[in-house]
Amino acid sequence: MRIAIVGCGFVADLYMATLARHPELELVGVFDRDPVRMARFSAYHALASYPTMDDLLADDRVETILNLTNPRSHFEVSRAALMAGKHVYSEKPLAMEVQDAEALVALAEDKNLRISGAPSRVLAEPAQTMWKLLRDGAVGTPYLAYAEMDDGLLHRMAFRQWKSTSGAQWPYIDELEVGNTLEHAGYALTWLVAFFGPATSVTAFGARVVPDKKVDVPLDAQGADFASACIQFASGPVARLTCSIVAPHDHSIRIFGEEGTLSTDDCWKPRSPVRVRKRMTVRGRSMEMPWAREATLLGGSAGKARAKGLAKVDFCLGPVELAHALREGRPSRLSPLFCLHVTEIALSIAKSLHEEAKVAIRSRFDPMEPMSWAR
Numbered sequence: 001m002r003i004a005i006v007g008c009g010f011v012a013d014l015y016m017a018t019l020a021r022h023p024e025l026e027l028v029g030v031f032d033r034d035p036v037r038m039a040r041f042s043a044y045h046a047l048a049s050y051p052t053m054d055d056l057l058a059d060d061r062v063e064t065i066l067n068l069t070n071p072r073s074h075f076e077v078s079r080a081a082l083m084a085g086k087h088v089y090s091e092k093p094l095a096m097e098v099q100d101a102e103a104l105v106a107l108a109e110d111k112n113l114r115i116s117g118a119p120s121r122v123l124a125e126p127a128q129t130m131w132k133l134l135r136d137g138a139v140g141t142p143y144l145a146y147a148e149m150d151d152g153l154l155h156r157m158a159f160r161q162w163k164s165t166s167g168a169q170w171p172y173i174d175e176l177e178v179g180n181t182l183e184h185a186g187y188a189l190t191w192l193v194a195f196f197g198p199a200t201s202v203t204a205f206g207a208r209v210v211p212d213k214k215v216d217v218p219l220d221a222q223g224a225d226f227a228s229a230c231i232q233f234a235s236g237p238v239a240r241l242t243c244s245i246v247a248p249h250d251h252s253i254r255i256f257g258e259e260g261t262l263s264t265d266d267c268w269k270p271r272s273p274v275r276v277r278k279r280m281t282v283r284g285r286s287m288e289m290p291w292a293r294e295a296t297l298l299g300g301s302a303g304k305a306r307a308k309g310l311a312k313v314d315f316c317l318g319p320v321e322l323a324h325a326l327r328e329g330r331p332s333r334l335s336p337l338f339c340l341h342v343t344e345i346a347l348s349i350a351k352s353l354h355e356e357a358k359v360a361i362r363s364r365f366d367p368m369e370p371m372s373w374a375r
Contacts, residue, residue: 001025001323003089004056006077007068008032008041010171011091011315013164015068016045018314024323025316031056037168044166053077057084063326064089064114066319070174071182075100078115082107087326089319090117092186093343096178101343102363105336114325116332117339120318122190126264126272128374130255131195135370138276139257142196145239146254147188147267151180154225154245155213176215179223181206181243182350187267188241189342190334191253194368196233199361202345204229204352209246224353231345241349270313337365 001024005012008030019025029048032038042049050056056065057080065081067074067090075095078088082104094101094117108115121127134142154175162170175183193199206224213222226244233239237255251266260278318334325332341363348359 001319001326002028002061002063003066003319004028004050004059004062004064005030005066005068006032006053006056006081007066007070007073007091008034008038008166008168009068009070010162010164010168012041012068013166013168014313015066015315015319017165017312018316021314022316022320024320024327028059028061029056041166041168053080057081057086063087064319064322067091070171071178072096072174075104078104079107082111082113082115085111085113087114087322088116089322090115090339092118093182093346094339095343096347098344098347098363101340105340108336114322114332115336115339116318116322116334117343118315118318119186119190120315120321120334121187121267121270121313122194123317123321123333123371124270124314126267126270126274127191127194128371129274130191130253130262130264131370132374133262133274133276134195134255138260139255139262139278140259142237142255142257142262144256145192145196145237146252146256147192147239147241148250148252149180149184149188149241149243150247150250151184151245152247152249153210154180155210155215172215173217176213176217176222179206179225179227179350179353180245181224181227182346185227185241185243185346185349186342187251188253189345191267192231192233192239192241193338193342193345195255196237196239197235197367198233198341198364199231199345200234201232201358201360202229202348203358204349205357206350206353208353209244223350227349227352229349229352243349268313331366331368333368333371335365335368337363338368341365 031050064087067077081088159172206227209226228242231239251268254263264272264274266272322332344363
């Protein structure tokens with residue numbers, strides 16, 4: 001699949017870090033509205049660049065646009081790409097409003113094009129391993145899930161010094177204004193939605209718990225720095241998702257079932273251990289003990305031996321899945337309706353800072369298929 005990148009900022013370098021692993025993806029060229037940033041990125045990676053966005057869209061060689069712009073530009077760039085007859089893979093979220101995300105999905109369908117989007121870690125080994133264990137009944141009927149997306153006390157970190165390999169600054173203004181919930185919740189939501197299917201409602205609470213972060217972004221322009229949401233799934237389970245840039249780093253996911261607990265340490269990391277802790281029966285009483293029959297299915301010493309060369313998070317998993325789906329004539333596992341559903345939930349949580357806390361989720365999707373290699 002021949003691709004072009006729109007947006008040559010911090011995240012574009014993350015895609016470039018693993019692009020060479022995937023011969024299915026041929027990068028034709030790049031564009032950024034900031035000519036200095038584009039020149040630096042294209043020179044560093046020895047890539048062709050386009051003088052204008054119109055020049056990129058007019059290039060018949062390009063089949064798919066990777067929309068790596070800031071969140072507020074996602075809708076505009078994706079819509080232009082679809083109107084020009086290009087498939088789209090977008091960074092999260094699809095759009096900043098549910099109606100705009102719905103419009104993109106409808107436009108893609110109308111033009112017989114594909115739209116898909118990040119995050120794609122649900123396609124990697126930890127998520128697929130957990131999903132396979134759930135399907136195989138490793139912890140019995142799942143009832144409850146806890147997911148954490150805490151990233152530490154951001155304003156005490158040297159974030160102004162964070163730069164990508166080509167020299168792009170970490171977009172801290174976007175992170176603070178858009179909010180860490182909308183930026184980060186999708187990493188856990190994609191797992192939960194894939195595992196449990198469509199959600200029916202979200203009850204959320206958002207707050208700015210650190211009033212003075214001593215940053216050059218006015219407080220009233222900042223999103224919530226803490227949000228917690230309870231998500232009801234049509235299939236039965238309930239999930240509690242917490243996001244913050246206050247609490248210490250924690251990206252764990254735990255699923256509690258009739259027969260035990262299924263967990264992973266960090267849904268971000270490509271080699272995060274996956275563990276099953278079985279419920280024990282002692283003197284007729286069912287209980288879970290810390291030492292009770294815990295099995296590590298992914299990770300540990302065996303996982304470390306296999307991890308050589310795989311330590312980098314592979315941001316290209318989503319575009320590769322889209323390329324395979326197009327070549328094989330099948331729906332993408334990160335389908336338009338799946339991505340729309342995750343976007344709707346994330347937006348509902350992010351907007352709980354100012355809007356109604358309990359939101360009925362309208363969108364639905366057909367469940368994706370697991371990866372064929374999942375154990």
